[in-house]
Amino acid sequence: MRTTDLPEIRKLDLFSSMNENSFSNLMNAAYLQTFPAEMQLIAEGDTADFLFVVVEGCVELHANANGREATMAMVRPIGTFILAAVLKDAVYLMSARTGAKSRVLMIPAQNVREAFANDDAFARAIVQELANCYRGVVKDHKDHKLRTAVERLANRLLKYHADQGETGEVQLPYDKRTLASLLGMTPENLSRAFGTLKPYGVVVDGARVTLTDLDGLSGLAKPNPLIDERKA
Amino acid sequence: MRTTDLPEIRKLDLFSSMNENSFSNLMNAAYLQTFPAEMQLIAEGDTADFLFVVVEGCVELHANANGREATMAMVRPIGTFILAAVLKDAVYLMSARTGAKSRVLMIPAQNVREAFANDDAFARAIVQELANCYRGVVKDHKDHKLRTAVERLANRLLKYHADQGETGEVQLPYDKRTLASLLGMTPENLSRAFGTLKPYGVVVDGARVTLTDLDGLSGLAKPNPLIDERKA
DNA sequence: CCTGGAACTTGATCTAGATCAAGCGCTCTC
DNA sequence: GAGAGCGCTTGATCTAGATCAAGTTCCAGG
Helix, strand or coil: CCCCCHHHHHCCHHHHCCCHHHHHHHHHHCEEEEECCCCEEECCCCECCEEEEEEECCEEEEEEECCEEEEEEEECCCEEECHHHHHHCCECCCEEEECCCEEEEEEEHHHHHHHHHHCHHHHHHHHHHHHHHHHHHHHHHHHHHHCCHHHHHHHHHHHHHHHCCCCCEEECCCCHHHHHHHCCCCHHHHHHHHHHHHHHCEEEECCEEEECCHHHHHHHHCCCHHHHCCCC | CCCCCHHHHHCCHHHHCCCHHHHHHHHHHCEEEEECCCCEEECCCCECCEEEEEEECCEEEEEEECCEEEEEEEECCCEEECHHHHHHCCECCCEEEECCCEEEEEEEHHHHHHHHHHCHHHHHHHHHHHHHHHHHHHHHHHHHHHCCHHHHHHHHHHHHHHHCCCCCEEECCCCHHHHHHHCCCCHHHHHHHHHHHHHHCEEEECCEEEECCHHHHHHHHCCCHHHHCCCC
């Protein structure tokens, strides 16, 4: 455990309110590991042995069935994943692989459950974290059930734009293959969707996208805080 | 509050471990109401004033955007809904309406949050409930991203079959319009999907469906515990 | 009984998106 | 600097599912 990371992790909502003793117990049991890109961390169906915290890099959560694969979510620093499986002592529902070289904190599930049982503040922080995760997936699900592929892309661009400081320019955070899967379409279709958005001022140059007509794009996207707002 | 309902509610995982005092405080503040079918209980975007428990009947959770509507889930006795919004003191992400005449327990959000703050056992029970809800939505989301409409229907039939005691006969719990929306398709398409399943031994007669070739149907459906198993 | 309407089915057509198949333009290696 | 290979685009076709438009069945109310 690199001591410079500790304060960062301690500051997470999930850990900030727990008592010092529980926290240091957790951290003493934990491993901080660096993984290369495209490294499989867990597979769906495995029993939940660790809670993961992405400290640096990024991790892709994906799922497989019937020979198909879908990206379910991307986790960026500093974020946790598969908390629910750890608490229920159940199997993972999603697989995880690094999307880039990443530093990941691995906390043994047993220790997490002990801290949950002994530290009331931690138990309450977990509720808030789980409630956020739950609402996040509900929003994703609404996004897919209520919008077309082009609408999903338009809203995603607007979200990245807001995240990156409203400069009129957006840097796509993942390669287009991954972005396509995350948005629930094929790479070919993502290309075509970008084409469809051209009349709305969307100019693509590799991973850099320029938005020249935000009003027009918003008119098409019809962003909805009950789907797009991460904190709501 | 009808006293005969109290033991039933107390037995729910969510309430069974909380201390007697917190529980009676909650119940004293709560209203048990009977609503007719098709009654709108809450609308997405409203602030979360109550936690709901369906005691009898059934409640449909749905969402709207861009002029489209989708059924997100059905809640049957005894189940709760919109716990996450109540705990976060946030707005509802989904609307709710009764699917039939229903008795519903409404617990003021403020009281739920107080009990959460004061009763450690309740806080921990909430974690388990939220983790279950979270994993439920993840499974729904996987169902939609990884399966075709016919596969979703086939798996749904197998699930109802298992729930109803493996008798070779299944009673559809909702009308076909609602079932179609829940499965993410139009009513017309649900009819056609039933037609597609005829060669797999699926015989439809109104709301009663007979399954004469379970192996064949399973071969097509490829049920997956990481999507279909409710408790996993 | 008749009648109106809702729930569902069936058929015809349309469309979003997938799939298949080249092709282009990088970067990386040699 | 040539070639291999990957990421991406573009075009042609195909398919799942939506939409539109009649029917049919069945039940409720007069």
